[in-house]
Amino acid sequence: MDIVARKGNTLVVCEVKSRRGAYPLRVNRRQQERLRRAAHWLHGRYQERDGIRIDIVEVRWPRHRWGWPRVKHHRDILDDDR
DSSP: OOEEEEETTEEEEEEEEEEESSOOOOOOHHHHHHHHHHHHHHHHHHOOTTOEEEEEEEEEEOSSSSSOOEEEEEOOOOGGGO
């Protein structure tokens, strides 16, 4: 878990994944469960009214040393956390 934020009354837990080249984004079951547990613990502690959202921010660096990274925001990756 890299970022914890609030969007309105929703608690947003965000993981940032960085890759070089065109490899696909992967969040395995263990990582998903870790994010889910952390989000539920935070939700219970801070009592956000609209629930939890778990996001992934994907940063893809070019294969070569030059160029800018591409950033993509994947929202609400675990639908069952609402």
